[in-house]
Amino acid sequence: xxxxxxxxxxxxxxxxxxxxxxxxxxxxxxxxxxxxxxxxxxxxxxxxxxxxxxxxxxxxxxxxxxxxxxxxxxxxxxxxxxxxxxxxxxxxxxxxxxxxxxxxxxxxxxxxxxxxxxxxxxxxxxxxxxxxxxxxxxxxxxxxxxxxxxxxxxxxxxxxxxxxxxxxxxxxxxxxxxxxxxxxxxxxxxxxxxxxxxxxxxxxxxxxxxxxxxxxxxxxxxxxxxxxxxxxxxxxxxxxxxxxxxxxxxxxxxxxxxxxxxxxxxxxxxxxxxxxxxxxxxxxxxxxxxxxxxxxxxxxxxxxxxxxxxxxxxxxxxxxxxxxxxxxxxxxxxxxxxxxxxxxxxxxx
Numbered sequence: 001x002x003x004x005x006x007x008x009x010x011x012x013x014x015x016x017x018x019x020x021x022x023x024x025x026x027x028x029x030x031x032x033x034x035x036x037x038x039x040x041x042x043x044x045x046x047x048x049x050x051x052x053x054x055x056x057x058x059x060x061x062x063x064x065x066x067x068x069x070x071x072x073x074x075x076x077x078x079x080x081x082x083x084x085x086x087x088x089x090x091x092x093x094x095x096x097x098x099x100x101x102x103x104x105x106x107x108x109x110x111x112x113x114x115x116x117x118x119x120x121x122x123x124x125x126x127x128x129x130x131x132x133x134x135x136x137x138x139x140x141x142x143x144x145x146x147x148x149x150x151x152x153x154x155x156x157x158x159x160x161x162x163x164x165x166x167x168x169x170x171x172x173x174x175x176x177x178x179x180x181x182x183x184x185x186x187x188x189x190x191x192x193x194x195x196x197x198x199x200x201x202x203x204x205x206x207x208x209x210x211x212x213x214x215x216x217x218x219x220x221x222x223x224x225x226x227x228x229x230x231x232x233x234x235x236x237x238x239x240x241x242x243x244x245x246x247x248x249x250x251x252x253x254x255x256x257x258x259x260x261x262x263x264x265x266x267x268x269x270x271x272x273x274x275x276x277x278x279x280x281x282x283x284x285x286x287x288x289x290x291x292x293x294x295x296x297x298x299x300x301x302x303x304x305x306x307x308x309x310x311x312x313x314x315x316x317x318x319x320x321x322x323x324x325x326x327x328x329x330x331x332x333x334x335x336x337x338x339x340x341x342x343x344x345x346x347x348x349x
Contacts, residue, residue, distance in 0.1 A: 043197075043201060043204055043205060043208060044208060046193055046194075046197065046205065047205055047208050047209060047212070049193060050190045050193050050194060050205075051209075053186045053187070053189050053190035053193070054186070054187070054190050054327040054328065055307065055309075055311055055312075056182075056186045057182075057183050057186035057187050057190070057254065057327075057328065058254075058264070058283075058311040058312055058327065059309055059311045060179045060182040060183040060186065061179070061183055061254040061255060061263055062265070062282040062283055062284050062285075062310075062311060063175065063179040063182075064175075064176055064179035064180055064183060064254070064255060065255060065263075065265065065266075065281050065282045066281065066282050066284070066285065067172045067173075067175040067176040067179060068172075068176055068255070068281075069281045069282075070168075070172045071169060071172040071173060071176065074165055074168050074169040074172060075169060077161075077165050078162060078165045078166065078169065081161050081162045081165060082162065084154075085155060085159065085162065088151055088154055088155040089155065091151050092151050092152065092155070095147055095151065183254055187254075187328050190328075191328075191329070194329075213335060213336060213339035213340070214336070214339070216336070216338060216339050216340060216341075217320070217335075217336030217337075217338045217339045219338070220320075220336070220337070220338020220339075220342075221320060221336075221338065225295060225296065225320075225338070226319075226320050228296050229296070229298055229299070229318075229320075230297075230298075230299040230300075231299075231300065231318050231319070232299060232300070233299060233300035233301050233318070234301065234349055236272075236275040236276060236277060236301070236348075236349050237275070237299070237300055237301025237302075237349065238300075238301070239274060239275035239276075240271040240272045240274065240275040240277075240301050240315065240348070241271070241300060241301055241315065241317050241323075243270065243271040243274040243275070244267060244268070244271040244315050244317075244323045244332075245317065245323050245334070247262060247267060247271075247323075247325075247332045248323065248331070248332050248333060248334065249331050249332060249333075250262060250325075250331060250332050251330075251331050251332075252264075252325040252326060252327055252328055252329070252330050252331065252332070253328070254328065257269065257270055257281075258270045262325045262332060263325055264283055264312050264313050264314065264324055264325045264326075265281060265282050265283040265286060265313050266281075266325070267315075267323075267324065267325045267332060268283075268286065268303050268313050268314070268315055269281055269286075271315060272348045275348075277348045277349060279348050283305060283310050283311060283312060283313035284309075284310045284311070286303060286305070286313060286346060287305040287310040287313070287343065287344065287346060288310075290303070290346035290347065290348055291346060291347050292344055292345065292346050292347075293345050293346070293347050294345070295342065295344070295345055297345075298316055298345050299316070299347075300316055300317055300318040301315065301316065301317075301347075301348070301349070302315075302316045302345050302346065302347050302348075303315055303316070303345065303346050303347070303348065304316055304322055304337055304342060304344075304345055305342070305343045305344050305345070305346060306340045306341055306342060306343055307340065307341050307343060308341070308343060310343055312324070312340065314335070314337070316337055316345070317334070320336060320337050320338070321334050321335065321336060321337055322334070322335060322336075322337040323335075
């Protein structure tokens with residue numbers, strides 16, 4: 001019994017000595033390394049990231065809107081081609097009926113061709129009448145066959161057009177779906193970033209956004225650009241401006257053209273449409289297709305295109321201001337015309 005107690009005590013002492021002899025191992029085990037925490041982003045970095053995401057969403061929105069317009073055009077073309085195919089088939093049936101009537105008429109003549117009947121007649125007047133009918137009949141038959149051939153060739157072309165248009169339609173639909181996913185992904189990422197901020201930080205973020213816009217506007221005005229700008233608007237421009245400013249307070253919704261919400265190019269297109277001037281649907285197409293004017297020649301009603309990728313657009317309303325639909329989460333509003341990077345100016349009229 002004593003020996004067992006002595007043995008137990010000895011083992012305890014040996015274990016204790018082992019631990020004391022290896023302090024480094026003990027400390028290392030106690031202080032196992034953890035991955036360093038990522039540095040917290042500054043509010044300015046968050047603002048820049050959110051701004052980038054929304055601009056990427058705007059580019060995708062332009063791609064979606066363009067694909068949607070092309071889908072509408074392609075669908076209309078398909079309907080028109082289908083109408084022409086139906087009309088062509090009806091024409092073929094009519095020509096076949098005429099050909100059948102001609103064949104039945106020949107059968108009623110005893111199966112003799114008109115040429116044979118002409119040779120057998122002894123009456124000069126009947127000869128002349130028959131010769132005339134023969135000539136007219138031959139021409140009618142030739143014309144009938146030629147028309148049938150042309151109509152069938154047109155039907156073949158229409159069928160090819162229908163196939164090509166269907167292929168394009170499906171391609172535009174795929175582009176739409178891809179753009180829609182990209183838009184939703186970018187907006188969701190931006191909203192997630194913003195939602196992770198405390199209420200106080202979100203308010204500070206808004207102030208940072210406003211300060212950045214004011215800084216850019218002040219810099220732009222500092223160039224003296226307003227000194228030479230015209231304050232006169234055409235009657236059509238006045239109508240467009242009246243429409244656009246009447247939408248102030250309505251929310252930005254990507255792909256929207258009104259009446260309850262708008263995206264940036266939906267607002268400008270609807271405004272100029274209300275003034276009787278149809279313009280392209282997207283900001284990039286408005287920049288590409290509308291006549292350009294120098295900033296120094298800008299006048300109210302002109303459209304200001306922003307950023308190198310033409311991903312945003314607003315309407316100049318005079319006195320250094322413009323009206324626009326900014327981005328998701330914001331409403332149609334008036335802002336400084338120089339509050340963002342200006343690519344150029346276009347004039348619908």
